Amino acid sequence: MKRYFLLLVITVSFIAKGFADEGMWLPQLLATLNEKEMKKMGMKINASDIYNISKGSLKDAIVSFGGFCTAEVISDKGLLLTNHHCGFDAIQNHSSIEHNYIRDGFWAYNNGQELTNPGLFATFIISIDEITKQVLNGVTPAMAEKERQSIIDKNINEFKKTVKKESYQDIIIKPFFDGNKYFLFVTETYKDVRLVGAPPSSIGNFGKDSDNWMWPRHTGDFSMFRIYAGKDNKPADYSPDNVPYKPKRSLNISLDGMKEGDFTMVFGFPGKTMEYLPSSAVEQTMKVSDPAKIGIREKALDVLNVFMRKDEKIKIQYAAKYASIENAYKKWKGEILGLKISDAVNKKKELEGSFEKLVLSQPAMNVAYVDLLKKLQQAYTDIEPYGFARDYYNEITTKIELFTIASNANGLVSAFNKDQAAYKKALPETLEKLDALFAEYNPAVDQKLFEVLMEMYVKDQQPGNVSPLLKKMLAENGNDFATLAKSLYAKTAFTDPVKLKNLLNGIGTNGTDPVTNDDASALVNDVVKTYITNISPRLNELQANINQLQRLYMQAQMDVFTQKVFYPDANSTLRLTYGNVKGYGARDAVKYDYYTYLDGVMEKYKPGDYEFDVPQKLIDLYNKKDFGPYGVNGKQPVCFIAANHTTGGNSGSPALDAYGNLVGLNFDRVWEGTMSDINYDKNICRNIMVDIRYVLFIIDKYAGAKNIISELKLVSKKKK
Ligand code: ARG
Ligand code: GLU
Numbered sequence: 001m002k003r004y005f006l007l008l009v010i011t012v013s014f015i016a017k018g019f020a021d022e023g024m025w026l027p028q029l030l031a032t033l034n035e036k037e038m039k040k041m042g043m044k045i046n047a048s049d050i051y052n053i054s055k056g057s058l059k060d061a062i063v064s065f066g067g068f069c070t071a072e073v074i075s076d077k078g079l080l081l082t083n084h085h086c087g088f089d090a091i092q093n094h095s096s097i098e099h100n101y102i103r104d105g106f107w108a109y110n111n112g113q114e115l116t117n118p119g120l121f122a123t124f125i126i127s128i129d130e131i132t133k134q135v136l137n138g139v140t141p142a143m144a145e146k147e148r149q150s151i152i153d154k155n156i157n158e159f160k161k162t163v164k165k166e167s168y169q170d171i172i173i174k175p176f177f178d179g180n181k182y183f184l185f186v187t188e189t190y191k192d193v194r195l196v197g198a199p200p201s202s203i204g205n206f207g208k209d210s211d212n213w214m215w216p217r218h219t220g221d222f223s224m225f226r227i228y229a230g231k232d233n234k235p236a237d238y239s240p241d242n243v244p245y246k247p248k249r250s251l252n253i254s255l256d257g258m259k260e261g262d263f264t265m266v267f268g269f270p271g272k273t274m275e276y277l278p279s280s281a282v283e284q285t286m287k288v289s290d291p292a293k294i295g296i297r298e299k300a301l302d303v304l305n306v307f308m309r310k311d312e313k314i315k316i317q318y319a320a321k322y323a324s325i326e327n328a329y330k331k332w333k334g335e336i337l338g339l340k341i342s343d344a345v346n347k348k349k350e351l352e353g354s355f356e357k358l359v360l361s362q363p364a365m366n367v368a369y370v371d372l373l374k375k376l377q378q379a380y381t382d383i384e385p386y387g388f389a390r391d392y393y394n395e396i397t398t399k400i401e402l403f404t405i406a407s408n409a410n411g412l413v414s415a416f417n418k419d420q421a422a423y424k425k426a427l428p429e430t431l432e433k434l435d436a437l438f439a440e441y442n443p444a445v446d447q448k449l450f451e452v453l454m455e456m457y458v459k460d461q462q463p464g465n466v467s468p469l470l471k472k473m474l475a476e477n478g479n480d481f482a483t484l485a486k487s488l489y490a491k492t493a494f495t496d497p498v499k500l501k502n503l504l505n506g507i508g509t510n511g512t513d514p515v516t517n518d519d520a521s522a523l524v525n526d527v528v529k530t531y532i533t534n535i536s537p538r539l540n541e542l543q544a545n546i547n548q549l550q551r552l553y554m555q556a557q558m559d560v561f562t563q564k565v566f567y568p569d570a571n572s573t574l575r576l577t578y579g580n581v582k583g584y585g586a587r588d589a590v591k592y593d594y595y596t597y598l599d600g601v602m603e604k605y606k607p608g609d610y611e612f613d614v615p616q617k618l619i620d621l622y623n624k625k626d627f628g629p630y631g632v633n634g635k636q637p638v639c640f641i642a643a644n645h646t647t648g649g650n651s652g653s654p655a656l657d658a659y660g661n662l663v664g665l666n667f668d669r670v671w672e673g674t675m676s677d678i679n680y681d682k683n684i685c686r687n688i689m690v691d692i693r694y695v696l697f698i699i700d701k702y703a704g705a706k707n708i709i710s711e712l713k714l715v716s717k718k719k720k
Contacts, residue, residue, distance in 0.1 A: 021579035021643035022680040023567040024270050026183070027051035027059055028128045030576060033565055038578055042263030044658040050267075050576060053127045056249035058660050062267050062574065062653075063122040063190075063227075070268030070653040071122060071225065074253065074662065075711035078227035078245030079196065080122065081695070082652030083667045084204030085323065087223030090117045091198050092320055097312070102319060105200040107703045114194035114226060116238055122193050122227050125574045126169060126186040134159045135173070135182040141552070145544040159184075168234045176568040178276070178547070178554040185573065190245060192228035192238040197705060199223075199698050200615055207604065208611040209326050213334050213671045215592055217639045217688050218601045221667040222695045224708065251654060252713045253692055254661035255629060258581045258640055260594055265578040266644040266666050266687060268653025270570035273677045276554050278373055279348035280380040282678055286339050288384060289391055290332040296395040296456060297329035303448045309610070317440045325399070331648075331674050338675030341587070342684060358560045369556045376553060379546045386539040389465050393531050396453045401437065401446050405494045406524035408434055412504055413512045413521075423507065431501060443495040451485035465534055469526035473519070492520040570647050579643035584686050586672050598622055598636035598694075621701055630697040638694045640664065641686040647677050655689040661715060664689035 025034055031047035038047075050058045065071035069086035073079065084091075088102075094115050095101045108114040135155050139148050156173050163171050165186055172185040198204060203220040211217055227245035230236030258264065274281075304322050308315045339345070352373055359365045397403040408430050416423040458466050458474065458481075477484040493499040503515050515521055558566055567575075583594040602622055606612040621627070627636045646653070646666055655664035666689050669676065673685035700709050 021682045021685075022645050023565075024273070024570050024575035024577050024645055024647075025567050026128065027267075027574055027576050034578075038263075038265075041578065041580060042261075042658050043265075043578070045660050049660060050265075051128075058249065058251070058267060058656070059125060059574065060249035061247060061251045063124055064269045064572070064574075065122055065225075065652055066120050067123075067572075068271075069649065069651045070666075072267075072652075072654040072662065073227070073245075073247040073250045075713075076246060076250055077711055078229070078247060079250075079708070079711055080193070080225040080227060081654070081662075081665060082223060082225065083221045083665065084198060084201070084219075084223045085221060085667070086652045087195065087198055087225065088205075088320055088323070090115070090120060090195050090225075091223065092316070093117070094195065095316060097316070100316070101198060102201050102316065105198055105203070105703065106195065107197045107705045107708075108195070109705060109707055111226075111244065114196050116192070116194050117225075118238065120193045120225075121189050121191045122225075123187050123189045126188060128574070129184045130181065131159060131173065131184045132181045145548055172573075174571055174573055176571065177558070177566070178551040178569075180551060180555050180558075181568070183573070188235055190227045190229060190235045192236060192242050194226050194228060196224040196226050197699065197703065197708060199702065202613050202615050203618065203698060203702070205323075206601065206612070206614075209323075209330070210611050211604075212327060213330050213668060213674060215641060215670040215686065215688060216596045216600060217668065218596055218598075218604060219639065219667070219690065220694055220698050221690050222665055222698075224699075250713070251656075251660075251662040252715045253696070254657055254659070254663050255693060255696075255714055255716045256657075256663075256718050257632060257637055257691065257693060258595075258642075258657065258663055260581055260583070262581045263578065263658040264581055264642045264644060264663070265576055265656045265660075266646055266650060266653045266689075267576050267656060268574070268646075268650045268666065269572055270575055270577075270647040271572050271649030273570040273647050275569055275678065275680065276557055277348070277550070277678065278376045278380070278553065279345050279352060280377040282339065282348055283345050284380050284384060284387070285678065286336050286345070288388055290336050292388055292391045293395055294329055294332050295460075296392070296399070296453065297325050299452050299456065300325055300399045300449060301329065303452055304445065307442070307445045307448075314442055314445060317442060318445065321440065334671040334674040335677070336675075338672050338681070338684065339679060341672060342675060342679055342681040344675060344679035347679065355557065355560055359556070365556070365559060369552070369560075372549065372553055372556060376546070376549050379542065379549055383539070383542040383546060385462070386535055386542060389461065389531070389535045390539055392457060392461060393535065396457050397527065400450045400453055401441060402450060402489075402492070402494060402520055403524050403527070404437060405434065405500070406518075406520045407528070409494065409500070409504060409515050409518075410521055410525055412507060413515055416507050416512055420508075427504065427507075430504065434497065434500065438497040441495075443489060446495065447485050447489040450488070451481045454485070455481045465530065467523070467527040467530040469523055473523065488519055488523070492518055494518060494520045570649070572649055577645045579645070581640060581642040582686075583641070584670065584673075584684055586670075586684070592641075592670075594642070595640045595691075596638045598627075598638055601638065615702075617702055621697075626701060627697055628701055630693040630700070636694065636697055637691040639688060639690050641670065641688055643682055643685065644687045645676060645680055645685065646687040650687070655692075659717075662692055664692050665695065 028051050030050055035047040061073045063071050065082050065086055069082055071080040071082035074081050091101050135152055137155055138151050170187045172187060175182055199220050206219045228242035229245040233246050236242055304318055308318055359369045412426055412430050415426040474484050477487055493503055581594055583592045585591045604612050605614045625634055650666050653666040654662050655666055657663045666687055668688040670686045676685040699705050
């Protein structure tokens, strides 16, 4: 009995302590939940300087950049700073063999030279409020998921009508803690966002895929944009008459740099984490789901690599696709490694052990939560084969672009079969999507992807989950995937934009047969149909069950571990994370320092290399030590790391010092620590930031864009 008690005390205090660096906190709750700890860790400002709805605060300088990254306002003329890889799509869209901004960089030396980016937007958060009561009104724990959701949807619709907002504002309502809480966000979205500057890829993406997710890092991963507003400073569609946006708040920039132990914050829009899963789910991620996705991407990357290395046009066309396939691929590999070295499954099991003991010790909880973990484990066992099929289907059908093309064509056929008006509306939208796709498409590359990935689709899956039409076509082609791919791509009209457009435009007069008789249309239809019949229904049922159990488990963890302060999993909403600058021990005898310098760029320099080439001008500046005010003691700082809890979507987020000044730009995490999405470990998890002084050095000394420097507010606390 005594021992049992001691165990309880130990586990509870173990859980309550040690969360200083972990957590992605909602900014409006900092004052109640975090301010005290933040000040103890070194923060010199107040929570109300970070989030305030009655006057300009730091949150008013942070935007969701295009919905996939973060950016920050750094001048009173709406200048935005984000990552190179966040602006990459825009940089690529403006690039051609003649104007290769990917290779050479781009700089606007006045507002007139800035480049427009249709579709790109920047969203500010005006206010955040909890509305759990209103949303969950009438919902009971015993309700089936469908019924629950329909009540929630109804409540949300009703509630939306009561929210006071300006005409140019939007509202977003999102679930937190797996649906146990709901928050309302009032937002303002600016849609005229222009490209201002980007360094060459040899700086902005230095080290490319070899260095991605790795420390030590030497990448100047930044690009710059500007928000334009209507004459009234309100959001407006693109117009040449729009003017630079005047922000409520822009960030001051500190030239002082960071020392080991210094307090930092990262403020942005983290996308997705799963910190409260049971051990069974973590184990499945490590052993089934991540490996399946990694296997498929490895094959796809091999194919792309061969084509991209020998053809400059393909290299430009496939650059963004390659980077994005590789990025998650490498992250999952690091995740498995990190889950292993942090012993995540056993740690979760330990936590589950104390959870069950605490539940058993309290009759009320016992009734509500007994057997919950067993049920979750069973649910994960049940979903495993369906999850595998889903991962295979999702990965493969998104890598082979013939699937995307045919799905678009088939979608138009369905629209036509519904009614003429639906077809007329869908036609121009579909053609526009296909135009964008074909600008970055090469049929020979796609054919090879089809050959390689469909072999995995057939051989790795249970036969019942494989499309019967594919099996038939394969048999007709001597059971050889290369022969099948060759004959399909030779016959189909879908890989030729002109032929395809004629077919789609012709549906109105010739009917749908010319489209559906194409082998690609039929095959893709059958692959989709097989999935929708054999996998989706059961998968959705099992997933709904897991969602319900996970929501209960989330609530249970909050009820049971009363000493712990909980943060909600990331869900692309605005969060602040804080920690101290520090190195880490990666493995036995390997300890990493927390700063890198331009010297390290030169150490990695390989003339002419695809990943490690360095522009001549940077070499010259290095040799002359011409660092201006941005260097320290004859060295130019480049990147640094800290124990901030970040994830995908935090790219481009500002790294702030104790005073809320901008000191860096978040862009990555260390390889061993990418499991922080599932199991944050303060000893290993570090976020990677480019030092703001490197950014300024590149803008000023490398690009000579004094016009940009003169817009900024540079501050220093050091005595000169
Ligand atoms: N790993 C970082 C992130 O998740 C950077 C990705 C861009 N860089 C690259 N080499 N693909 O987005
Ligand atoms: N590079 C990531 C992004 O695009 C940030 C790194 C991470 O996942 O932490 O958001």
